[in-house]
Amino acid sequence: xxxxxxxxxxxxxxxxxxxxxxxxxxxxxxxxxxxxxxxxxxxxxxxxxxxxxxxxxxxxxxxxxxxxxxxxxxxxxxxxxxxxxxxxxxxxxxxxxxxxxxxxxxxxxxxxxxxxxxxxxxxxxxxxxxxxxxxxxxxxxxxxxxxxxxxxxxxxxxxxxxxxxxxxxxxxxxxxxxxxxxxxxxxxxxxxxxxxxxxxxxxxxxxxxxxxxxxxxxxxxxxxxxxxxxxxxxxxxxxxxxxxxxxxxxxxxxxxxxxxxxxxxxxxxxxxxxxxxxxxxxxxxxxxxxxxxxxxxxxxxxxxxxxxxxxxxxxxxxxxxxxxxxxxxxxxxxxxxxxxxxxxxxxxxxxxxxxxxxxxxxxxxxxxxxxxxxxxxxxxxxxxxxxxxxxxxxxxxxxxxxxxxxxxxxxxxxxxxxxxxx
Numbered sequence: 486x487x488x489x490x491x492x493x494x495x496x497x498x499x500x501x502x503x504x505x506x507x508x509x510x511x512x513x514x515x516x517x518x519x520x521x522x523x524x525x526x527x528x529x530x531x532x533x534x535x536x537x538x539x540x541x542x543x544x545x546x547x548x549x550x551x552x553x554x555x556x557x558x559x560x561x562x563x564x565x566x567x568x569x570x571x572x573x574x575x576x577x578x579x580x581x582x583x584x585x586x587x588x589x590x591x592x593x594x595x596x597x598x599x600x601x602x603x604x605x606x607x608x609x610x611x612x613x614x615x616x617x618x619x620x621x622x623x624x625x626x627x628x629x630x631x632x633x634x635x636x637x638x639x640x641x642x643x644x645x646x647x648x649x650x651x652x653x654x655x656x657x658x659x660x661x662x663x664x665x666x667x668x669x670x671x672x673x674x675x676x677x678x679x680x681x682x683x684x685x686x687x688x689x690x691x692x693x694x695x696x697x698x699x700x701x702x703x704x705x706x707x708x709x710x711x712x713x714x715x716x717x718x719x720x721x722x723x724x725x726x727x728x729x730x731x732x733x734x735x736x737x738x739x740x741x742x743x744x745x746x747x748x749x750x751x752x753x754x755x756x757x758x759x760x761x762x763x764x765x766x767x768x769x770x771x772x773x774x775x776x777x778x779x780x781x782x783x784x785x786x787x788x789x790x791x792x793x794x795x796x797x798x799x800x801x802x803x804x805x806x807x808x809x810x811x812x813x814x815x816x817x818x819x820x821x822x823x824x825x826x827x828x829x830x831x832x833x834x835x836x837x838x839x840x841x842x843x844x845x846x847x848x849x850x851x852x853x854x855x856x857x858x859x860x861x862x863x864x865x866x867x868x869x870x871x872x873x874x875x876x877x878x879x880x881x882x883x884x885x886x887x888x889x890x891x892x893x894x895x896x897x898x899x900x901x902x903x904x905x906x907x
Contacts, residue, residue, distance in 0.1 A: 490606045490607045490608050490609065491519070491608050491609070492608070492609040492610070493517055493518055493519050493608065493609070493610050493611070494516050494517045494518055494610075494611050494612065495511060495516060495517070495518035495519075495610060495611065495612040495613070495614060495896060496518065496519055496521060496599070496601050496608055496610035496612070496613050496614070497511075497518055497519070497520040497521070497613075497614045497616055498520075498521050498589045498592070498601075498613065498614065498615050498616060498617055499520070499521075499522060499615070499616035499617040499618065499870070500520050500522035500525070500526045500527070500528070500576070500581070500583045500585070501527060501528065501529050501530070501572075501616065501617075501618055501870060502527075502549060502572075502870055502882060502885045503616035503618070503869035503870015503871070503880075503885055503888075503889065504520050504522070504614070504616035504617075504869065504870065505520070505526070505549070505572065505575060505576055505581055505583075506549060506550050506616075506869065506870070506885050506886050506888075506889035507614050507616060507867075507869050507889045507892055507893055508520050508579075508581045508582070508583075509549075509550045509551050509575075509579055509581070509889070510550065510889055510890055510892075510893030510894075511893050511896070511897075512579050512580075512581070513579075514893060514894075514897045516893075516896065516897060518582060519582050519583075519584055519608070520581060520582055520583040520584065521584055521587045521589055521601070521603060521608070522583055522584065522585050522586075522587065523585075523586065523587060523588035523589070523604075524585065524586070525585050526569075526572055526573055526576050526581075526583060526585070527568070527569045527572035527573070529618055530565060530568055530569050530572070531565070531569045532642075533642035534565050534642075535565075535644050535645050535646060535666075535667065535670070536565070536645050536646045537564075537565075537646070537670060537730065538564070538565040538666075538730075539562040539563060539564050539565070539728070539729035539730050540562045540563050540568060540729050540882070541562070541662060541724075541727050541728065541729050542562075542698050542729070542881060542882060542883065543559065543560050543561065543562060543696050543698055543699070543729075543733070544556060544558055544559050544560065544561050544562065544563055545559040545560065545699075546698060546702075546881070546882055546883040547563070547568075547571070547882045547883075548882060548883050548884075548886055549575060549882060549885070549886060550886040550889065550890070551575065551578060551579060552571065552572075552574070552575035552578070554571075560696060561729075561732065561733075562729025562730070562732070562733055563729075586604075587603050587604060587605055588603060588604040589601060589602070589603050589842070590602045590603060590604065590842060591842050591844060592613055592615070592842065592843050592844065592845070592866075593844040593845065594844075594845055594863065594866075595609070597609075597611070598610050598611040598612065598613075598865060599611075599612070599613045599865065599866070601613060610865075611865060612865040612866070612867065612896050612899075613865065613866050613867065614859075614867040614868070614869055614892060614896070615840070615843060615854070615866070615867070615868045615869070616868070616869040616870045618870060618871070618880075619836075619838055619870075619871050619872040619880055620835075620836030620837065620838055620872075621836070621837065621838060621839045622836060622837045622839060623640035623641060623642055623832060623834075623835075623836055623837075624832075624834045624835045624836055624837050625638075625640060625832050625834070626658075626752070626832075626834060628752055628753065628754055628755055629830075629832065631754065631755040631756070632755050632760075632822075632830060633755075633757070633758055633822060633823075635828075636822065636827065636828060636829065636830055637650065637651060637828065637829045637830070638829070638830045638832065639829070639830075639831060639832070640831075640832050641659070641663050641664070641667060641831055641832060641833040644667055644831050646670075647670065647671050647674035647676060648674075650671075650676075650828070650829040651828045651829060652828070653676075653677075653826050653827065653828030653829065654676065654677035654678070654679065654825055654826040654827040654828060654829075655671050655676050655677070655678055655679070655827065655828070655829045655830070655831060656678075656679040656680075656681065656749075656752075656760075656822075656827050656829070656830045656831075657671070657678065657679070657680050657681065657830075657831045657833055658681040658752050658830060658831070658832050658833060658834050659681065659683055659723075659832065659833035659834040659835065660680055660681065660682040660683055660685060660726070660738065660769075660833075661683070661685045661723035661724055661726070661833065661835065662685075662723070662724045662725070662726060662727055662728070662736075663833045664680065664831075664833030664834075665680075665726050665728070665736045665738075665741075666728050666730065666736070667831055667833060668680045668741065668746055669728070669730075669736065669741070669746075670730075672741075672744065672745065672746050677747075677825070677826060677827075678746045678747065679746075679747045679748075679749055679820070679825065679827065680738075680741065680746055680747065680748055680749065681749045681750065681751060681752045681762065682738060682748055682749065682750060682751070682765075682766055682769045682770070683723065683751055683769060683834070684722070684723065684769050684772055685722075685723035685724070685725060685726060685769075685772075685773065686725035686726070686772070686773055686776030686777065686780075687725055687726045687735070687736065687737060687738075687773040687774070687776055687777040687805060688725040688726065688727050688735070688776075688777065688780060689735050689777060689780075689781060689802055689803075689805065690727065690728075690733045690734050690735045690802075691733070691735075691799075691801075691802050692781055692784050692798065692802055693784065693785075693788065693795040693796055693797065693798055693802070694795055694796050694799075695795070696733070697727070697780070697784075700784045700787065702883070703787070704783070704784075704787050706877065707876065707877050707878040707881075707883060707884060708876050708877065708878065709876060709877045710875065710876055710877075711873050714873075717849070717850075717851060718851070720853070720872060720873040721835075721838075721851075721872075723835065725773075725776065726738075726773065734801075735801075735802075735804055735805045736805070737773075737804065737805030737806070738769075738770050738773060739770070739774075739805060739806060739807050739808065740804065740805055742814045743808075747814075748766055748770075748814045749762045749766065749817055749820065750762040750763040750764060750765045750766040750769070750816070750817075750818075751763045751765060755822075758821055758822045758823040758824075759819055759820070759821055759822070760819065760820045760822055761818060761819050762817060762818055762819070762820070763818075764816060764818065766813075766814070766816055767813045767816065770807075770813060774806060774807055777805065777806070781798075838852065838853060839852070840852060840853070840854060843866075845861070845863040845866055846862070846863065847861040847862055847863050847866060853871075854868045854871060854874070856868040856871075856874060857874075857875055858875055858888065858891040858892075858895070859874060859875065859888045859889070859891050859892035859895075860891070860892065860895050864899065865896075865899065867892045867895070867896060868892075869885070869888055869889050869892050870885050870888070870889075874888060875887075875888050875891075
């Protein structure tokens, strides 16, 4: 093996839910390993979420191996900092061998295993588990370069709280889960908010007395496999509107409009202070409505077919739909940013994955790892905690442990002594 640095049976890259879950199983199996993390434990939760963030899935869904939620509020939603502390206690509980401040720059097959090139030199590994999370960088559209220089622009993972933005209006670009939650927080803080809407569904927070995630779990939605999707691209579409803030509630574009958040179509261009938008706003709002109608119809069918004693929908569960007269917000095709008082733009237009640093033939045409059960076609190279890796739940707190177990067991079955350098 070419690397002359530290040698391990396994190198795990990333100390988030995927990496720590694999480390927990490897520790129980007695397999020597190290977890390399460029920042700190649970860094994505700690550093890339805003201050008031709460989990979107209920506390009962925190099913991390050896760290299942055991608190008194299983149907609540953990705030960001409590979730981070949960991760830290978990890592301490089994003395996870995490080395923070080590950035992995390249992984490539080498004689006897792999060479892992890092900011502190090269590691030799018999096996490598990539657990860096699905998305590494925010998607900032090219139109950002055409916005007036006076406007402060920041990605959603840089946004922390309303007070960090200059006084004045804010345009949030992107209306998936993140964009909607940030827009709502800014509006509640008294800001004038303009929200550029793309394609995303809407989920009722609760339906007939239960959380929508509980219904999805029982109906097998979280166990769907990538082959069940209409196309491979569907793995990366925006998550439906949902929030765990204030005890969890339904997010709705119609409700935003009624409350005074201005809705716009997709931002397509900017010339000086004049921004332009496509004409798709109404179509995207109808898409969210149809998504919600379809999912509650499926919930109702499940209730009927299984004879479940569920109450009728409560008024708050029915909230979020269009007004009785079907009225939609005005369709703006242009907006004078200066006249609107917009001083800041928050980009919430999704994130990009980048696994180009993994130099092995294990990526599909979209550059995404092919690793059913976390096992790639390159012997000894594994992945954990990625979105839709094996099932819908692969990348979430509810399901990450299953894939991590598969990875650890497979790795244990093939490991052997790591040869000395040279």
